[in-house]
Every structure is written in C-alpha cells, then in structure tokens.
Amino acid sequence: MKLSTRAQYGTRLLLDLALHQGEAPIPLRDVARRQEISLQYLEHLVTPLAGAGIVRTLRGPGGGVSLAKPPRQIKLSEVIAILEGSIALVECVENPGTCTRSELCVTRDIWGELSSAMNEILESTTLQDIAERQTRKEQADVVMYHI
Numbered sequence: 001m002k003l004s005t006r007a008q009y010g011t012r013l014l015l016d017l018a019l020h021q022g023e024a025p026i027p028l029r030d031v032a033r034r035q036e037i038s039l040q041y042l043e044h045l046v047t048p049l050a051g052a053g054i055v056r057t058l059r060g061p062g063g064g065v066s067l068a069k070p071p072r073q074i075k076l077s078e079v080i081a082i083l084e085g086s087i088a089l090v091e092c093v094e095n096p097g098t099c100t101r102s103e104l105c106v107t108r109d110i111w112g113e114l115s116s117a118m119n120e121i122l123e124s125t126t127l128q129d130i131a132e133r134q135t136r137k138e139q140a141d142v143v144m145y146h147i
Helices: 005-019 028-035 039-051 076-083 106-124 127-145
Strands: 055-058 064-067
Touching (some): 005 028, 039 076
8 A cells, every 4th residue: 555645744744733732823834844845735634634623723823733632642543544545455355345256355355454454553653652753763863963
C-alpha cells in the first residue's frame, strides 16, 4: 500500500500543530513554510480534519488552526481513515463478496494479515507519540552536529 500525499501531508500538518500545542492558533502559512507544503494544499486538508473534530479553525486577525483535542487522544488510524479511507490492500479483504474465490484464497488471507498489522500500528500510535519521536530526533540531530 502506498499512502497518498493527502495522508502524508495531513499527518505532517497535525504533527506540526502538536509540536506547537499550547500556542495561539497557528497560521496555516507558518505550517506550510515549516513543512514545505503548499498553503493551498494545506487549506484543502483542514476541511475534513475540522469536520471530523480533529482541528479547529479561527478566522481573522490572530486566527489559524489548532488541535481540537490533546495529541494523545488522536490516533493515526483515525487520521488515515479521515484522509485516506480504508487501508485494506485489496478490495476483497474488506468486502469478500467482490470475489468468488475469497473464502478459499490464501493470498487474501496474507493481504488481510498485512492490513491488520498496519492497522495495529496506526491504532496504537498517537499524535503525541510521533511528536515525541520528532522531538527526540531533533535533539539527537543537534547533539550530533554541535559537539
């Protein structure tokens, strides 16, 4: 499975918001600059995320985007479902009726196991988890280059 840029950039948007949690609403242009993603693309991603209650937006002076709930309460599985839809590798994993061979097909079993493994990781990983990983990675980079 290959995630679309929609899921990749949406996750980076949320990671950026998590890293700046507690600040005033963050102008989307600041996120665009830091994440090197076009402002127009980010604007397109905010709508479904706001509709799902992941982010909230504030218009006008001092406006921007912020997380609607704490990063520890936002699972990556939820984010991917909003932005990407199903993570099943093939249609027959979620909808066996699409193939007459579904019940006897061992490859369907393998694709189902892969989908389950991916879902387990996404379900057990929160935005807080990836924000902490990012912070550790940045700290290690500073130590590595400033010794």
